Amino acid sequence: MAGNFWQSSHSQQWILDRQDLIRERQYDLQILTEEEYQKVFIFFANVIQVLGEQLKLRQQVIATATVYFKRFYARNSLKNIDPLLLAPTCILLASKVEEFGVISNSRLISICQSVIKSKFSYAYTTDFPYRTNHILECEFYLLENLDCCLIVYQPYRPLLQLVQDMGHDDQLLTLSWRIVNDSLRTDVCLLYPPYQIAIACLQIACVILQKDSQKSWFAELNVDLDKVQEIVRAIVNLFELWKDWKEKDEIQMLLAKIPKPKPAPQR
Amino acid sequence: MDYDFKMKTQKERTKVEDLFNYEGCKVGRGTYGHVYKAKWKETSDGKEYALKQIDGTGLSMSACREIALLRELKHQNVITLIRVFLSHTDRKVFLLIDYAEHDLWHIIKFHRAAKAAKKQVVVPRGMVKSLLYQIFDGIHYLHSNWVLHRDLKPANILVMGDGPERGRVKIADMGFARLFNAPLKPLADLDPVVVTFWYRAPELLLGARHYTKAIDIWAIGCIFAELLTSEPIFHCRQEDIKTSNPYHHDQLDRIFNVMGFPQDKDWEDIKKMPEHHTLTKDFKRSSYSTCSLAKYMDRHKIKPDSKAFHLLQKLLLMDPNKRITSEQAMQDAYFQEEPLPTQDVFAGCPIPYPKREFLTDDDQEDKSDTKRQQQQAAAQQQQQQQQQQAQQQQQQSQLQAQAQAQQQQQQQQAQQQQQQQQQHSHEPNSKRVRLSGPGGGPQPNQQVHPGQQQQQDFHQQQVAAAAAAQQQQQQQQQVQAQQMMFNQQQQNFQQRF
Numbered sequence A: 001m002a003g004n005f006w007q008s009s010h011s012q013q014w015i016l017d018r019q020d021l022i023r024e025r026q027y028d029l030q031i032l033t034e035e036e037y038q039k040v041f042i043f044f045a046n047v048i049q050v051l052g053e054q055l056k057l058r059q060q061v062i063a064t065a066t067v068y069f070k071r072f073y074a075r076n077s078l079k080n081i082d083p084l085l086l087a088p089t090c091i092l093l094a095s096k097v098e099e100f101g102v103i104s105n106s107r108l109i110s111i112c113q114s115v116i117k118s119k120f121s122y123a124y125t126t127d128f129p130y131r132t133n134h135i136l137e138c139e140f141y142l143l144e145n146l147d148c149c150l151i152v153y154q155p156y157r158p159l160l161q162l163v164q165d166m167g168h169d170d171q172l173l174t175l176s177w178r179i180v181n182d183s184l185r186t187d188v189c190l191l192y193p194p195y196q197i198a199i200a201c202l203q204i205a206c207v208i209l210q211k212d213s214q215k216s217w218f219a220e221l222n223v224d225l226d227k228v229q230e231i232v233r234a235i236v237n238l239f240e241l242w243k244d245w246k247e248k249d250e251i252q253m254l255l256a257k258i259p260k261p262k263p264a265p266q267r
Numbered sequence B: 001m002d003y004d005f006k007m008k009t010q011k012e013r014t015k016v017e018d019l020f021n022y023e024g025c026k027v028g029r030g031t032y033g034h035v036y037k038a039k040w041k042e043t044s045d046g047k048e049y050a051l052k053q054i055d056g057t058g059l060s061m062s063a064c065r066e067i068a069l070l071r072e073l074k075h076q077n078v079i080t081l082i083r084v085f086l087s088h089t090d091r092k093v094f095l096l097i098d099y100a101e102h103d104l105w106h107i108i109k110f111h112r113a114a115k116a117a118k119k120q121v122v123v124p125r126g127m128v129k130s131l132l133y134q135i136f137d138g139i140h141y142l143h144s145n146w147v148l149h150r151d152l153k154p155a156n157i158l159v160m161g162d163g164p165e166r167g168r169v170k171i172a173d174m175g176f177a178r179l180f181n182a183p184l185k186p187l188a189d190l191d192p193v194v195v196t197f198w199y200r201a202p203e204l205l206l207g208a209r210h211y212t213k214a215i216d217i218w219a220i221g222c223i224f225a226e227l228l229t230s231e232p233i234f235h236c237r238q239e240d241i242k243t244s245n246p247y248h249h250d251q252l253d254r255i256f257n258v259m260g261f262p263q264d265k266d267w268e269d270i271k272k273m274p275e276h277h278t279l280t281k282d283f284k285r286s287s288y289s290t291c292s293l294a295k296y297m298d299r300h301k302i303k304p305d306s307k308a309f310h311l312l313q314k315l316l317l318m319d320p321n322k323r324i325t326s327e328q329a330m331q332d333a334y335f336q337e338e339p340l341p342t343q344d345v346f347a348g349c350p351i352p353y354p355k356r357e358f359l360t361d362d363d364q365e366d367k368s369d370t371k372r373q374q375q376q377a378a379a380q381q382q383q384q385q386q387q388q389q390a391q392q393q394q395q396q397s398q399l400q401a402q403a404q405a406q407q408q409q410q411q412q413q414a415q416q417q418q419q420q421q422q423q424h425s426h427e428p429n430s431k432r433v434r435l436s437g438p439g440g441g442p443q444p445n446q447q448v449h450p451g452q453q454q455q456q457d458f459h460q461q462q463v464a465a466a467a468a469a470q471q472q473q474q475q476q477q478q479v480q481a482q483q484m485m486f487n488q489q490q491q492n493f494q495q496r497f
């Protein structure tokens, strides 16, 4: 569906209000600080990215999975479902929706196991604890909480058009593309329409590459520049956070701190 | 997963069986699920819904695609997804959709039966035009949203019965994640299902790897021709379809037999098709030198100088790049000419077609075009056995009726064979393998035998078919009685999404 964004469920149901988002997170924010909360989501965005790469999924699918993940927790506490379970579930669902062939359940589990061991051993000292039945059960909860809104518009397509329109080089595209990937580690995909995110990412890329001459080009765009600035700020904040963050030293402590699901009472 | 979270959502979740009555009301069986006619339990509004229970458990890729797309689409000629029910305990998925009393497969079948019985069906003059216009309207909406239907055929074009949307076309089953749609994946790797080839564009049969809008347009052309003549224009034996290969000799032969073999200038890129070498090896242009669409349609009483024919010709162009778009089609002179298309395709006239009948669990409302070949064979065998049993159980007094019916059928047969001789060898004379349940009713032109049936079995089959037809008639009466309860007043229903 490359069709009409404005009539999509993404536009009508899933561009959230910042206040609303803060309200929904109240429970988790009594336990984690805002910064810690963001760091948890940066970590799991990485988990989804690495899982997706290992499964040879396209970036579009990985991005969609990440947005599912963020949408679920925009309406739920981290306590409700262990993010380590939800992450591969989002991958599974996104790959079906984006039509890239079905990932077999056993392959998904074995990739989870090996990725946790090889890439995230600094965070998890135990094996990946979930099996197919857990993921399939979780998938129903995910679909329900997404209210069956599965088509997600991403900034990649508008970005391609913008860069083309600017008449610019691969270097600019590569960099802004990567900034779009980075933006998935912020809340912007929950708060702004994708074309605004694309413009913001392109702007950041132009600044980094010192393409000052593009200022007038941006000024001529028919877009709410305040919104674009908000997005730019969110992404720049992420870069700041990243600069000083020693993820490897901190993550175990953070994961230990997040609220955990309560198991069924023993009879 | 958190226990409290589970309990809380479980309490809040509404179950489909608490909201709707649908047990025993199955009206359709598709490749991917069962379709029930459902009614709201609590409120007394008589509004009907279709409840599609997806086969198997959990979320298949096709279920995902259907939910994902239907959730976004909103057009009066595209079926509306009202709500999704997930049953966590047995992992079943239900889709609640508009209930459409009719579809083109049943409508065309009704006309064929009438034609074979030399009976008239009274419908408004502009009905075919109205149907076609609304199909284009819906497809134009899909195409402008970059949704390709990819499986257009009469069974997937629904038509609303009496009610607020009377006579409105609803396109169903879009974006079907039949795996062979997956971009970049060759058709060959994927789908083992025998989907019908009759509506497949020539470029697909020659190995084109990607679905395009033009492929949908070809299928609409086929449906248009079928609406005009009541015969599937590119009817072809389906017994020996090798699904692992998109190239299908018999289907191409059939297309050339109607259309003639394409001239180089008609379709320049035909040389670039993956199966072009096979084509040149297997076919000789000269064998089709006398064939043309104009002649074919003329034989079916559609004049080559009519507006209908002109439009048809623009849809059934061999070269996909030359086929017109849905937008252009909607501007065509055919639609400007009287009678103009109407919103209600029945234009206020009484609807001559029967309502959907309920199927029982072991019935197969088979559309031969959608079955797995193996299933087909197995089901045929079963049916034959059942029929033979049924036959043995028949009372003496019924034998006479059977004999009569048999005689009738043989006459039909003879007639058809005569017609066939006048026309081409693959003329569509109902060679579809149809295992009709009670839905079929006693159809004079119904043939239960597969094309390759041995002469010997043949006679027996005919007798058996007659017996089956009688049983069907009885069941049909029962069903009609049941249906009476389902014709109450309609009220509004708040949509969930």
Ligand SMILES: Nc1ncnc2c1ncn2[C@@H]1O[C@H](COP(=O)(O)OP(=O)(O)OP(=O)(O)O)[C@@H](O)[C@H]1O
Residues within 6 Å of the ligand: B027, B028, B029, B030, B031, B032, B033, B035, B050, B052, B079, B097, B098, B099, B100, B101, B103, B155, B156, B158, B172, B173, B367, B370
């Ligand atoms: N909305 C509806 N209202 C009434 N009947 C319906 C509706 N949708 C489907 N049906 C009936 O059920 C049958 C199967 O449904 P559907 O076409 O959705 O299944 P499918 O799995 O896509 O099958 P196929 O691949 O054969 O099209 C249809 O051919 C039609 O007779």
Ligand SMILES: [Mg+2]
Residues within 6 Å of the ligand: B030, B155, B156, B172, B173
């Ligand atoms: Mg169908």
